[in-house]
Amino acid sequence: MRFWSPTSAVALLGTLSSLFRGVxxxxxxxxxxxxxxxxxxxxxxxxxxxxxxxxxxxxxxxxxxxxxxxxxxxxxxxxxxxxxxxxxxxxxxxxxxxxxxxxxxxxxxxxxxxxxxxxxxxxxxxxxxxxxxxxxxxxxxxxxxxxxxxxxxxxxxxxxxxxxxxxxxxxxxxxxxxxxxxxxxxxxxxxxxxxxxxxxxxxxxxxxxxxxxxxxxxxxxxxxxxxxxxxxxxxxxxxxxxxxxxxxxxxxxxxxxxxxxxxxxxxxxxxxxxxxxxxxxxxxxxxxxxxxxxxxxxxxxxxxxxxxxxxxxxxxxxxxxxxxxQVTPFGAFAGAFWYRPLLKSASCSGDGLGKPSGWENAEDLINIAMLLPATSSGVTLRVYSGGSVVATLPTNPGLNMATVPIKTGPQRVELVAADGTIMGAGSSTQDVVADTSGVCNFNYQVVHIA
Known part of the structure; x- marks a missing residue:
């Protein structure tokens, strides 16, 4: 899994913001x-x-x-x-x-x-x-x-x-x-x-x-x-x-x-x-x-x-x-996760166009963006893939982003408070499959964490 905190995500760019202020x-x-x-x-x-x-x-x-x-x-x-x-x-x-x-x-x-x-x-x-x-x-x-x-x-x-x-x-x-x-x-x-x-x-x-x-x-x-x-x-x-x-x-x-x-x-x-x-x-x-x-x-x-x-x-x-x-939600939290319902290894044998160029650059991941208020503390993301928990991730105030390797089947992400209560969750609208005889679709399903 990979997890980016609000501070580490732009560490290489941090000094640049001072160059472009005063807009x-x-x-x-x-x-x-x-x-x-x-x-x-x-x-x-x-x-x-x-x-x-x-x-x-x-x-x-x-x-x-x-x-x-x-x-x-x-x-x-x-x-x-x-x-x-x-x-x-x-x-x-x-x-x-x-x-x-x-x-x-x-x-x-x-x-x-x-x-x-x-x-x-x-x-x-x-x-x-x-x-x-x-x-x-x-x-x-x-x-x-x-x-x-x-x-x-x-x-x-x-x-x-x-x-x-x-x-x-x-x-x-x-x-x-x-x-x-x-x-x-x-x-x-x-x-x-x-x-x-x-x-x-x-x-x-x-x-x-x-x-x-x-x-x-x-x-x-x-x-x-x-x-x-x-x-x-x-x-x-x-x-x-x-x-x-x-x-x-x-x-x-x-x-x-x-x-x-x-x-x-x-x-x-x-x-x-x-x-x-x-x-x-x-x-x-x-x-x-x-x-x-x-x-x-x-x-x-x-x-x-x-x-x-x-x-x-x-x-x-x-x-x-x-x-x-500094990117905080308008309420208690806001977020979404997105995933491709077709694994990149799919043969797509029934699709005359075949796999798209660049398919090898794709990754089979659950991608998460979660916004939390400045007062947030101890909140975690619990990630399910294929029906089982595959990751529990810490969070920070602001915009958090993370990726978790995906398995076939249903997907779910829960936002868990410090006391263990579930603050919000989102479940996949379409199961992930390993192959298809239909369209070789690399489009994303985007799921609300509500």
Missing amino acids: DADLKGVFAHYLVGSMGGSDEAVKDVQDAKKMSIDAFALNVQDVSSSWATNAIQLLFDAAAANDFKLFFSFDMSVLDQPSTFLPLFKQYQGNSAYYRHEGRPFLSTFDGGSKSFGASSPNAGWQSQLKDALAADGINPFFVPDFDDYGGATYDANFFNNYPVVDGVMSWESAWPEVSEGLVNVSSAKDQTALVNAHAAGKVYMMPLSSVQFKHIDPGQNWYRRGELNLPLRIGQVLALQPDFVEIITWNDAGESHYIGNCWPEAIAGAPAIQAYSNGYDHMHWQDVLAPFIVAYKNGATSLA
């Missing part, structure tokens, strides 16, 4: 990446907005891949209506892996950038992308292309966006000083890829090294850095989209890194991307109605209780917390 009060926004898809009605938009607001999320970053089809424009309008009615914000993150050039999305941006629900920073409409750092749009360089087709084109209408794209695809390993010299068009940057270990890195935990480099160089250039925070990335759609990027304790480890680095903004990946399995909110059936492959590994896999861990973190981050010990 502008207008910063520290927390967003959730939201894949725009078909919606069944306004009730779905309202539910998403209200759930996110309860977590203290400031805005959805609307990933837009289609700017003209009615299913997309209707969903966007429903979301803006819901946001306006609930004092919530939205901004666009245009998907440049699909869209060809800024002129494609500028009419939609112009339509909504003045909306009361549109998120603004320093009085300017916030604008992001997924990719686009390598695209020049016929200009002499990507920077010249974005300057002419985005900034200059909008300036003609008196609009000055606060442009914070994800330009991971620009061609460099990370956002170094040369990037900011070559891309003065940006007001900041966001990274998508640093949220998880790469498949090629093997069995390692997520690192914040790329984020540290980006943050230092962004600030040196007078820019901002938006740091990604995610749980896992598992895709199982077709031969070209079949991979596993480590989950395990990725989410709480990443929380510790955010608190240590104190980035200007945080973007949670994602609210509802069922295709990549890192959703923390509802995945409405209309959005994946035409994607049976995604339905096969996301239907019945509820991730809502990752919100129980994230909500106290968001409040702590905004209040200046720099360590996991």
